[in-house]
Amino acid sequence: MSADDQKRIAGEAAAQLVEAGMVVGLGTGSTAAWFVKALAARKLDIRGVPTSEATANLARELGIPLAALDDVKSIDLTVDGADEVGPGLDLIKGGGAALLREKLVWEASKRCVVIADAAKKVDALGRFPLPIEVVRFGHVHTGHRLADIAAEFDLLPPRLRMADRGIVITDGGNVIYDLPSSVIAEPAALAAALKAVTGVVDHGLFLDLADEALLGTDQGVVKLVP
Numbered sequence: 001m002s003a004d005d006q007k008r009i010a011g012e013a014a015a016q017l018v019e020a021g022m023v024v025g026l027g028t029g030s031t032a033a034w035f036v037k038a039l040a041a042r043k044l045d046i047r048g049v050p051t052s053e054a055t056a057n058l059a060r061e062l063g064i065p066l067a068a069l070d071d072v073k074s075i076d077l078t079v080d081g082a083d084e085v086g087p088g089l090d091l092i093k094g095g096g097a098a099l100l101r102e103k104l105v106w107e108a109s110k111r112c113v114v115i116a117d118a119a120k121k122v123d124a125l126g127r128f129p130l131p132i133e134v135v136r137f138g139h140v141h142t143g144h145r146l147a148d149i150a151a152e153f154d155l156l157p158p159r160l161r162m163a164d165r166g167i168v169i170t171d172g173g174n175v176i177y178d179l180p181s182s183v184i185a186e187p188a189a190l191a192a193a194l195k196a197v198t199g200v201v202d203h204g205l206f207l208d209l210a211d212e213a214l215l216g217t218d219q220g221v222v223k224l225v226p
């Protein structure tokens with residue numbers, strides 16, 4: 001089965017968790033897009049809270065009614081993809097540059113389900129470069145401070161994320177620095193150190209946030225719990 005098929009079956013399985021009347025957090029990325037499509041096909045009376053402009057556009061096209069995060073008291077269920085699923089369902093997210101809105105939506109959710117293809121499961125976080133969202137003002141200086149932190153954790157200095165058209169700008173108007181791939185031995189300590197830097201808005205370490213994972217594998221969808 002291709003990775004895309006694994007993403008699709010995980011997304012379709014997650015769509016079955018949604019019940020009428022729910023407020024549902026809609027993740028970002030190719031796996032989350034499969035979930036959004038499968039959810040739209042169920043035609044349930046729900047409201048979706050999108051985690052990016054891309055997901056909002058997809059949901060609108062498919063006819064899913066949307067609400068802004070501040071228009072709902074809480075979110076019943078959020079379903080989102082991940083770049084890595086590590087031990088205890090700790091995650092790296094933000095490959096799609098949506099980590100800030102994703103984390104805000106996850107933290108407002110009663111239940112968070114991560115969906116992914118089998119290759120995303122790792123024994124230790126760090127194979128995927130760790131995204132860090134940084135405010136644009138003075139971001140080069142913030143990048144130097146991030147390099148100091150990286151050195152403290154035996155990691156390589158971060159790189160400003162670029163795309164064909166120049167610097168990647170997030171939906172929130174910020175830039176992304178990625179810490180190159182290397183095993184993250186102390187995710188919680190690294191998360192705290194990154195958050196303490198002025199200019200860092202957030203990072204892609206999602207620790208203790210996922211309630212379950214649905215992994216698409218060649219044998220079908222496998223459910224994992226922390």
Ligand code: 5RP
Binds near residue numbers: 094097
């Ligand atoms: C976006 C994310 C995505 O969930 C992550 O990048 C996984 O993407 P995909 O499902 O396309 O592999 O965190 O910020």
